Amino acid sequence: MNINIRRCMISDTHPIYELCHAELGYDFPEAQVESNIRRMMGEANNLLLVAEARGEVVGFIHAHNHEPVYAPPMKSVVALAIKPEFRKQGLGHMLVASVEDWARETGAAGVRVNSNENMNDGLRFYKSMGFEYIKTQYNFRKMLKKD
Numbered sequence: 001m002n003i004n005i006r007r008c009m010i011s012d013t014h015p016i017y018e019l020c021h022a023e024l025g026y027d028f029p030e031a032q033v034e035s036n037i038r039r040m041m042g043e044a045n046n047l048l049l050v051a052e053a054r055g056e057v058v059g060f061i062h063a064h065n066h067e068p069v070y071a072p073p074m075k076s077v078v079a080l081a082i083k084p085e086f087r088k089q090g091l092g093h094m095l096v097a098s099v100e101d102w103a104r105e106t107g108a109a110g111v112r113v114n115s116n117e118n119m120n121d122g123l124r125f126y127k128s129m130g131f132e133y134i135k136t137q138y139n140f141r142k143m144l145k146k147d
């Protein structure tokens with residue numbers, strides 16, 4: 001199968017929206033996914049890539065800069081999803097390898113990822129790519145009220 005990994009374009013909004021919804025469980029309006037993609041495409045601290053097979057977008061990865069004061073700069077994978085019928089053919093590895101290339105090119109020390117505990121595919125997948133398990137964390141959130 002011929003796979004093409006390329007930078008995301010605005011016209012990729014719908015397949016990315018569907019992957020976020022169906023594979024990652026995020027129910028976020030498509031119009032807002034589109035405006036996020038539009039903004040991120042112009043920012044050097046975000047990388048959005050898609051995997052195309054048979055002329056169709058079947059997977060994507062989003063990574064961004066992770067630059068805490070207490071550690072060297074890293075890249076952080078925020079989202080990665082491949083359509084079920086295109087899994088186990090190396091697309092996920094290709095997308096993560098492209099983020100590793102971006103990390104090397106920009107002088108980052110490595111790549112990190114926070115994976116959901118019920119994403120068992122993801123846990124095995126990252127270990128098979130040489131990622132080391134660090135720790136399990138709690139995540140907190142506070143949504144701000146709009147005036």
Ligand SMILES: CC(C)(COP(=O)(O)OP(=O)(O)OC[C@H]1O[C@@H](n2cnc3c(N)ncnc32)[C@H](O)[C@@H]1OP(=O)(O)O)[C@@H](O)C(=O)NCCC(=O)NCCS
Nearest residue numbers: 080081082087088089090091092093115119121122125128
């Ligand atoms: C995790 C996920 C992105 C992996 O994508 P993928 O395209 O299937 O990944 P790959 O094909 O590169 O690797 C997956 C497995 O297939 C194997 N594989 C790769 N190429 C292969 C091939 N040509 N033939 C057979 N197996 C192959 C890999 O060795 C790997 O094995 P492992 O799971 O035992 O480590 C995908 O399962 C997914 O979208 N899951 C739902 C969302 C998710 O969990 N996202 C990550 C959360 S952070």
